[in-house]
Amino acid sequence: MSVLATWGGAEQDSFLAMVKPFEDQTGVKIQYEGTRDLNAVLSTRVQGGNPPDVAGLPGPGQMAQFASAGKLIDLSNILDMTAMKDQYPDTFLKFAQVNGKQVGIFIKAALKGPIWYNPKQFTAKGYTVPKTWDELTSLSNKIAGTGTTPWCIGFESAASSGWPGTDWLEDIILRQSGPDVYDQWYQGKLKWTSPEIKKAWQTFGTIIADPKMVFGGKAAMLATNFGDAGTPMFANPPKCFMHHQASFITDFFVKAVPSAKVGDDFNFFMTPDIDTKYSGAVTGSGDLFGMFKDTPQSRALMKYLTTPEAQQIWVGRGGALSPNKKVTQYPDAIAKQSADALTSAKVFRFDASDLMPDAMNTAFWKAILDYTNDPSKLDSILATLDKVQTDSYK
Amino acid sequence: MERIPQVAAAIALPIAALLGYIFVAEWLINRTPQRVRPRLRPWIWVGPALAFVGFFLVAPSIQTFILSFKDATSANFVGIDNYTTIANDPTVQLSLRNNVLWIVVFTGVVLIAGLLIALLADRVPYESPVKSLIFLPQAISFVAAGTIWKFIYAYQPQGIEQTGTLNAVVTALGSEPHPWLTEIPTNNFFLIAVAIWAWTGFALVILSAALKGIPLELLEAARVDGASELTVFRRITFPLLLPTITVVATTLIIFALKAFDVVYVMTGGNFDTNVIALRMYQELFNARNAGRASAIAVVLLLTVIPVLWFNLRRFRAQEAIR
Amino acid sequence: MSVSRRLGPLPVHIALIALVLLWTLPTLATVINSFRPPIAIASSGWWTALVPPFNFTFGNYQSVLTTNNLATSFLNSLTITIPATVIPIAVAAFAAYAFAWMNFPLRNTLFLLLVGLLVVPLQVTLVPVLQAYQAIGLTGTFPAVWLAHTGYGLPFSIYLLRNFFGALPKDLFEAASLDGAGTLTTFFRLVLPLSVPALASLAIFQFLWVWNDLLVALIYLGGQVTVAPMTVTVANLVSSLGQDWQKLTAAAFISTALPLIVFLALQRYFVRGILAGSVKG
Numbered sequence: 001m002s003v004l005a006t007w008g009g010a011e012q013d014s015f016l017a018m019v020k021p022f023e024d025q026t027g028v029k030i031q032y033e034g035t036r037d038l039n040a041v042l043s044t045r046v047q048g049g050n051p052p053d054v055a056g057l058p059g060p061g062q063m064a065q066f067a068s069a070g071k072l073i074d075l076s077n078i079l080d081m082t083a084m085k086d087q088y089p090d091t092f093l094k095f096a097q098v099n100g101k102q103v104g105i106f107i108k109a110a111l112k113g114p115i116w117y118n119p120k121q122f123t124a125k126g127y128t129v130p131k132t133w134d135e136l137t138s139l140s141n142k143i144a145g146t147g148t149t150p151w152c153i154g155f156e157s158a159a160s161s162g163w164p165g166t167d168w169l170e171d172i173i174l175r176q177s178g179p180d181v182y183d184q185w186y187q188g189k190l191k192w193t194s195p196e197i198k199k200a201w202q203t204f205g206t207i208i209a210d211p212k213m214v215f216g217g218k219a220a221m222l223a224t225n226f227g228d229a230g231t232p233m234f235a236n237p238p239k240c241f242m243h244h245q246a247s248f249i250t251d252f253f254v255k256a257v258p259s260a261k262v263g264d265d266f267n268f269f270m271t272p273d274i275d276t277k278y279s280g281a282v283t284g285s286g287d288l289f290g291m292f293k294d295t296p297q298s299r300a301l302m303k304y305l306t307t308p309e310a311q312q313i314w315v316g317r318g319g320a321l322s323p324n325k326k327v328t329q330y331p332d333a334i335a336k337q338s339a340d341a342l343t344s345a346k347v348f349r350f351d352a353s354d355l356m357p358d359a360m361n362t363a364f365w366k367a368i369l370d371y372t373n374d375p376s377k378l379d380s381i382l383a384t385l386d387k388v389q390t391d392s393y394k
Numbered sequence: 395m396e397r398i399p400q401v402a403a404a405i406a407l408p409i410a411a412l413l414g415y416i417f418v419a420e421w422l423i424n425r426t427p428q429r430v431r432p433r434l435r436p437w438i439w440v441g442p443a444l445a446f447v448g449f450f451l452v453a454p455s456i457q458t459f460i461l462s463f464k465d466a467t468s469a470n471f472v473g474i475d476n477y478t479t480i481a482n483d484p485t486v487q488l489s490l491r492n493n494v495l496w497i498v499v500f501t502g503v504v505l506i507a508g509l510l511i512a513l514l515a516d517r518v519p520y521e522s523p524v525k526s527l528i529f530l531p532q533a534i535s536f537v538a539a540g541t542i543w544k545f546i547y548a549y550q551p552q553g554i555e556q557t558g559t560l561n562a563v564v565t566a567l568g569s570e571p572h573p574w575l576t577e578i579p580t581n582n583f584f585l586i587a588v589a590i591w592a593w594t595g596f597a598l599v600i601l602s603a604a605l606k607g608i609p610l611e612l613l614e615a616a617r618v619d620g621a622s623e624l625t626v627f628r629r630i631t632f633p634l635l636l637p638t639i640t641v642v643a644t645t646l647i648i649f650a651l652k653a654f655d656v657v658y659v660m661t662g663g664n665f666d667t668n669v670i671a672l673r674m675y676q677e678l679f680n681a682r683n684a685g686r687a688s689a690i691a692v693v694l695l696l697t698v699i700p701v702l703w704f705n706l707r708r709f710r711a712q713e714a715i716r
Numbered sequence: 717m718s719v720s721r722r723l724g725p726l727p728v729h730i731a732l733i734a735l736v737l738l739w740t741l742p743t744l745a746t747v748i749n750s751f752r753p754p755i756a757i758a759s760s761g762w763w764t765a766l767v768p769p770f771n772f773t774f775g776n777y778q779s780v781l782t783t784n785n786l787a788t789s790f791l792n793s794l795t796i797t798i799p800a801t802v803i804p805i806a807v808a809a810f811a812a813y814a815f816a817w818m819n820f821p822l823r824n825t826l827f828l829l830l831v832g833l834l835v836v837p838l839q840v841t842l843v844p845v846l847q848a849y850q851a852i853g854l855t856g857t858f859p860a861v862w863l864a865h866t867g868y869g870l871p872f873s874i875y876l877l878r879n880f881f882g883a884l885p886k887d888l889f890e891a892a893s894l895d896g897a898g899t900l901t902t903f904f905r906l907v908l909p910l911s912v913p914a915l916a917s918l919a920i921f922q923f924l925w926v927w928n929d930l931l932v933a934l935i936y937l938g939g940q941v942t943v944a945p946m947t948v949t950v951a952n953l954v955s956s957l958g959q960d961w962q963k964l965t966a967a968a969f970i971s972t973a974l975p976l977i978v979f980l981a982l983q984r985y986f987v988r989g990i991l992a993g994s995v996k997g
Contacts, residue, residue, distance in 0.1 A: 002940065009955035009963075033939030034952045037931075040679045040839075044935055048846025050855050065682060069467075156576075157958075159662030216551025222665070223549045223573035227958055228758065232554070239553070251959065256758060359681035369664055373578075392681065394466075397795050404799035404862060412806050420900055435899065436820035443811035443870055444826070449848070450867025451833045454841040507735075514732050522983055527736050530743060532921075533975040535928035537951050538968030541961065542746045545762060557761045559745055591739065596921070600876070603913040607883060641879045645872065648834045671837050678839060691840050698835040702828045709824060712882070 001297040002031045004045070005056030005289075006038040010319065015107075018313045022304045028297045039358070046071050051292035054301055057104060059354035060095050061361060063288055067098035073291040074101045078299045079306060087308065089343055092323040095350045096288060105306050108320035109286035111247040111338040112351055113171045114268035116230060121238055133175070133274040137206070140213060143241055149215040151207060152240035154229025155222060155368060164226045165204070165368030166353040167283070168244060172200040174281045175274040179347050186352035188360070188393035192385035201371065201378055203274075209375040215240040221372050227252040234260055244271065246285070247338040251319050262332045270341065280346030285354055286323060315339075359392040360385075412442065455695065462688035466681075476689035486690065488666060489673040492582055493697075496650040496669065500586050500593075504646055505639070507590070508597025512605050513627070515598075525602060529595030540659040543588050547660075549573040578666045585667055588656050593649070597642050604638035605631070640708050647701055651694060670694050750776050750965035757962055776966035780953065785941045789949040790974075793927060795858055796937070796945050800865035800926040805918055807866060808873035813903055815874065816881035817889065827878070833871045841868075842935055849936060858943070860936040865926050873918055880914035881907055916985035920978065927975050946971045 007015050012034055019030050035041045039058050045051050046066065057063040066072050079102065084093060088106075096104035115136075122129070127143070130136040143150035155162050174182045177196040184190040185197060192198075207213045214221060215232055230249060232239035234257045243249070253266055260266055273279040289305060291298050304310055308326035315322045318331045321339045330336035342348075353361045367381050419438040423431050465472050480486045511528060515521040531539065548558030552570050556562045561571040574584045608631060616626050632639075654671040657663055663672045670690065678687035748762045751772045756765070765771060780786070814820075815827050845864065846855065854860040884907065892902050908915070930947040933939075939948045950971055953963040 002938070004939075006956040008952035009960040011955045011957075011959075012952060031938075031940035031942070033934075033944070033948075035934060035939060035948075036951065036954070036956055040675070041934055043679055043682070044842045044846065047843045048935070049850040050846055158660070159658060159664075161662055161664050219549070219573045219576070220551040222576040225958065231758075235554075248957065255959070256755065258755070358679075359683075362676065362680045366664065373665075397791055400858070401795050401798055404795075404858065405802050408799070408803045408862075409806055412810070416810060417900070420898075424898075432818065433820065436814045436818040436823070439814035439818070440811040440826070442807045443830075443874060446807065446863070446867040447830065447833060447870050450841060450845060450864060451836050451871070454844040455833075455836055457844050458840045511732070511735060514728050517728060518732060524732055524736055526980065526983065528739050529979065530972075530976070531739070533924055533928075533972050533979060534743070534968060535930075535947055535950070535971060537930070537947065538746075538964060538971070541964040541968060542742045545745050545749060546742050555760055557758065559741070559761065559763075562761050562763070591742065594739075599917050599920070603917050604880075604883075606913060607880075637879055637883060641875060644831065645834065645875070651835055652837055654837075674837060675839055688840070691837060694837060695832075695835055698832050702832050705831060706824065706828060709827075 001028055001054065001295065001301065002033065002052040003054050003301075004033045004035070004038070004042060004052035005287075006034065006036055006058070007056070008034050008036065014314045014317045014319065017317065018310055019301070019304075021313075022301060022310070026297075026300055028300070030301075046292065053293045053295060053298045054289060054291050056107070057288040057290045058358075059361075060104075060288065060350065061355055061357050063096070063104050063290060064098050065357070066290065067101070067103045071292060072098075072103040073294050073298075074103060075105065075291065075302060076102045078291075079105070079303060084306060087306075087324050087326050089323060089325070089348065091348045091350065092286065095286075095355070104288040104290045105302060106286040106323050107289050107305060108311070108314055109284055109323045109342055110321060111342045112167050112283040112285055113271040114245065114247060114338065115271055116233070116243045116245060116249065116253075116266055116268045117241060118233055118238060118265055119263070119267050120265060121233075121241060125241075127241070129269045130272050132272050132276075136272050140207070140242075144212045148238070149213060149240050150242055151214045152229050152232050152243045153208065153214050153221050154224030154226045155372065156225045160365060161222075162365030162368035163353065164229075164245065165208075165372070166364050167246065167351070168204055169200055169368075170283050170349075170352045171244075171271045172203050172274065173197065173352075174283060174347075174349055175271065175278055176200055176203065178275070178278045179281065179349060182349055182352065186355045188356070188389050192382045192389060193379075198378070198382060201382070205371070205375050205378070208372055218372055222369060228256070231256045234265065247321060247335075248319060250334065262334050267334065268338075278347065281349065282341055282345035282347065283349050283351055284342050284345075285351035357392040360388055363388040363392075415442070458688045458691050461684055462692045463685070464688075465685045466683040468684050472685065476685045477693075480686060480689050480693070485668060486670070486673060489663075489668045489670045492667065492669050493651055493653070495582055496586060496589075496653050497647055499583065500589055500650045500653075501643060501646040503586075503590050504594050504597050505643055507594045508601050508642065509635075509639070511594070511598050512602040513631075515602070516605055525595075525598060528598055531592045532595045534592075536655040536659060539588065539592060539656075543591075543660065547574045547584060549575075575661050575667075576665045581661065581665055582667055585656050585660060588660070589653065592656075593646065597646065600642050601635065601638060604635055608634050637708070637712060640705065644701055644705060648698060651697055670697075746965050747969065749962075750969060754960075754962040757965070776962055777970070780963050780966045780970055783949065783953065785944070785949055786946075786970075788941060789944050789946045792943055793945040793947070793974075796861050796865075796933060797923055797926045799858075799862045800869070801919055801922045803862060804866040804869040804873050804922055805915065808870055808877050808918075809908070809915070810903075811870075812874050812877035812881050813907060815878045827874075830871050831875050834875070838868070838931060842931075846935060855936065856938050856943070858937065861933055864932055864936055865922075865929070868932070869922050869925070873922065876918055877911070877914060880911050884910060912985050916982045920982050923978055924975050 005015065012032065016032060023030055033052065038056060039062065042055055051071065092106050093102065096102060096106060127139060130139050140150040155164050157163060173185060176199065181190065181196050190197065208221065211217045230243040230245060230253060233241065233243055253260055270282065291302055308324050311322040311324045311327045312329060314320045315327055316329055316331065321335065321342055323343060325343050330339060353364050356364065363385055367385055370381050371378060423435055426434065461468055462476055463471055463473060515524045546559045549561055549571055550556050556565055556571055560574060565571055575581050612630060613626060616630055652671050653669050654675065657667055657669050657672050661667045663676065671694065674687050674690040674694065677683050677690055745762045748765055749757050752765055753771065753773050753775060756771050815823060849855045849860055888906060889902060892906055928947060930951060933945050934948060937943050950967040953967055954961050
């Protein structure tokens with residue numbers, strides 16, 4: 001049977017390891033096809049009448065688009081929904097549903113909102129982990145006062161450049177204005193020019209528009225690849241002290257600085273609360289899988305992929321978190337910590353930009369870049385986003 | 395190793411089929427009256443080509459044209475709405491402007507460089523290695539070319555060691571490093587430079603082959619008569635090369651119109667580098683608006699008309715000489 | 717045949733060598749980087765590897781060469797590319813000869829249409845062709861890509877060949893027809909042999925373009941390991957987040973090896989034509 005997804009390199013190896021027991025047990029041979037251009041290839045094949053049996057979906061937004069076109073098979077009758085409800089937090093089930101039908105499953109997840117820091121450096125300089133946004137601001141100012149930029153930020157990511165900035169904004173909006181505003185915003189019901197959203201951008205601006213705050217300033221933010229952006233934290237002397245990035249960045253740290261030890265040289269604290277009303281709010285994302293052809297093999301594979309045993313395989317290899325509560329073996333304490341934050345969050349929200357329609361998502365990325373380039377243009381940037389919003393949420 | 399017979403068959407069978415088709419057709423034609431033959435024959439010869447092109451290129455183009463008058467999911471007709479939307483879309487206007495830049499700079503530099511190198515290399519004994527080295531980038535896939543130029547354009551903020559060649563040179567000369575690909579508007583030129591690097595070999599090979607077709611005696615005779623190199627070029631070489639130059643220039647202009655890979659891989663169209671083919675791709679796969687994407691495609695198809703008109707004039711000129 | 721190679725004046729040599737150095741620099745930089753460990757590549761420029769301490773490693777090459785499906789995908793690439801090079805050239809040659817030397821109504825219009833088709837972007841053809849392939853059951857087979865590459869490659873091939881065929885002196889054809897040669901004889905015994913440089917150039921281009929293609933193979937043939945060409949395997953060396961990109965430095969050269977050999981092999985056909993000194997106007 002054919003499986004199409006975007007994974008390559010080590011991810012591909014991990015996925016193949018994950019499905020090997022399935023192949024051995026059932027004798028079904030998995031033909032994996034990987035492409036970084038998942039959106040284009042999947043769309044073309046689906047439209048051209050040659051969809052894969054099972055495929056990774058670029059995101060909940062695209063999943064919704066395929067579902068409304070009737071291309072995705074409803075999994076509610078195929079999966080053991082009782083077990084699913086038992087093992088997965090409600091939110092992870094909800095975000096894989098369209099109109100109440102379970103059309104997707106999460107293969108793996110990532111925690112968004114960690115702010116990475118170097119504990120050794122923090123101790124050496126006498127910095128403490130901030131517990132509120134105000135404490136974070138004063139810590140940043142303190143560090144800036146010593147002549148070093150407190151933050152390392154990088155947005156470059158070829159065609160998707162800008163996406164790390166969207167993570168920033170999502171964390172700010174969720175903590176500043178609460179989950180209801182967040183929901184209305186990603187559903188397209190709240191305008192970008194509304195006061196809550198504009199305020200969030202301005203808060204974001206207190207960091208990125210201030211040349212003393214980010215290492216390398218605007219030029220570095222726009223030109224540095226997101227995977228390399230955190231490395232200056234480990235320089236001697238460090239060029240920055242904090243890096244806001246999802247849980248999967250640890251792999252990049254370790255590859256760039258092999259001597260860096262988990263927990264000692266890098267650890268994380270969650271983006272702190274801004275408004276105590278909304279404390280305990282967490283954002284995350286995940287890789288979705290959907291079924292395009294209803295065959296016995298596809299059904300078996302989808303069922304298999306949701307089991308804790310299958311999820312455990314990839315998680316054990318590192319680089320992934322599982323939303324399945326029954327998965328407990330993590331390669332290190334930090335991974336375990338991240339997973340716990342994900343599954344037991346008081347208020348959990350999925351990455352908003354992934355939930356938006358494609359066109360809105362792309363415009364959002366571009367807005368981050370435009371804003372970084374010229375923060376004074378905020379109003380016109382938000383107005384453009386409003387136009388795209390009207391157009392794309394149809 | 396069952397591939398070998400498969401590949402051998404894949405070559406032998408179609409060729410045999412083609413030859414069979416031609417021979418049988420010719421045999422049949424020779425059975426028709428003399429005056430009918432020249433009227434039938436050309437269609438037999440161009441038949442297969444027209445069939446292929448019709449299926450793979452013409453039919454989809456016609457379908458695209460029709461889709462451009464329909465909405466995003468191709469369900470309803472919307473008249474010229476898509477065209478008015480994209481006409482007023484600043485990103486489309488920006489893309490078109492960038493394509494003009496590509497056409498002028500890319501085509502100009504590649505043509506001149508290709509011609510120059512062809513002429514110069516013709517005169518040295520190490521011509522072959524020169525052509526091979528300039529042509530080498532054509533053999534490299536775009537995934538790899540992206541990586542190669544990443545090492546040239548890499549940017550680190552001041553204070554960190556530069557890993558990019560260009561910034562290393564610039565900082566060694568005392569300036570500060572530049573983020574070449576994100577600095578508007580010069581970034582367009584740096585993207586075009588990558589394409590120039592890749593395509594000059596293409597122009598070189600074709601122009602060089604054409605150059606070889608100019609009889610040596612012709613050039614020697616002129617030189618013996620005392621003509622300077624420049625005169626020889628102007629009066630003999632260039633006019634004889636003109637048809638090939640037209641072909642190369644046309645091909646390059648069309649590639650400039652279709653430029654996609656370089657921009658997609660290196661900047662994704664961000665920082666004001668977007669080009670029309672990428673803009674269409676985004677409309678088709680990101681915005682999922684088949685109608686608008688088709689409209690952009692139609693605009694792209696129409697931009698080739700001036701080039702065709704120029705080609706037509708050159709044909710007529712050539713026919714007149716024959 | 718003796719061709720007097722005039723050793724040009726010094727400026728010619730200087731200019732040529734400078735240009736060649738400029739052109740090979742990016743590739744050279746990458747070759748050097750392909751022998752360095754990823755951390756070194758990320759933190760210092762390639763030129764630093766040229767002085768002690770050298771920090772060379774075969775690691776990148778090793779990891780690429782031991783990639784699961786490299787050998788299979790190499791064979792797949794050959795399987796895709798060779799027919800997809802030969803067939804278009806054959807079809808184009810027949811058509812180009814007709815456009816160059818036969819008179820028929822709509823000749824110029826059709827030819828211009830062909831040239832115009834050069835501009836059709838690949839993406840707009842994918843869905844219609846895929847739907848058609850699905851209907852006739854060709855999807856996922858090698859003939860699907862052979863035919864597709866033929867269709868996509870014809871406009872340029874015909875354009876190029878027509879130009880070269882048309883440059884052959886008219887007297888040649890007149891002499892041949894006086895000798896009683898028919899169309900077929902003229903084509904096979906006169907036109908083709910004299911057009912060897914053009915055919916060789918076209919073969920190189922078509923070979924390269926098909927060898928380095930990613931999308932056509934992925935859509936019409938598929939990306940599973942049994943049929944995936946090298947371009948797909950190489951692209952998949954890198955994770956979706958961009959990890960392991962240093963493998964691309966080695967992979968780039970491994971996958972360029974064959975095309976380069978093909979180019980060098982066909983190089984020797986780029987020689988002065990044996991046109992018997994007919995002078996044009």
